[in-house]
Amino acid sequence: MMENVKYKLYLQDLVAILKERLEGTMKEEYSEFDLGMQMECYNILDIIKQQAEAFNIPLAELGLEHYDLEKFMKRR
């Protein structure tokens, strides 16, 4: 494997894990602690998106192109 390709693969894998985590924060009932965890997972995915734009990394490459992060905030 080319040395630098692993960073791209790593990143794709990481984003997939974080998307799954964020999905997993959706509950019927939220404690304040749950809401804090959900908010931070959302915040970090949002940073990942913004930074991708700053680094000219297409969102599609990270599996974030049509990913509606905002839907996780609509329950508030």
Added chain:
Amino acid sequence: MMENVKYKLYLQDLVAILKERLEGTMKEEYSEFDLGMQMECYNILDIIKQQAEAFNIPLAELGLEHYDLEKFMKRR
């Protein structure tokens, strides 16, 4: 810039941002919401560390070699 180098730079930058976020969660008094945010930021940095090991990315490259994540959990 070589196309693939940007992923490495992106990742280094992302980890630096997340370390700063985690440091920023340290407070005198924590609400349950604060504790949830801190826990999730910790969890995600921990995943980043574990995944780096899985992808043979040296922790030193990510600025995580001597980074004591656990200290953020000692206040519980």
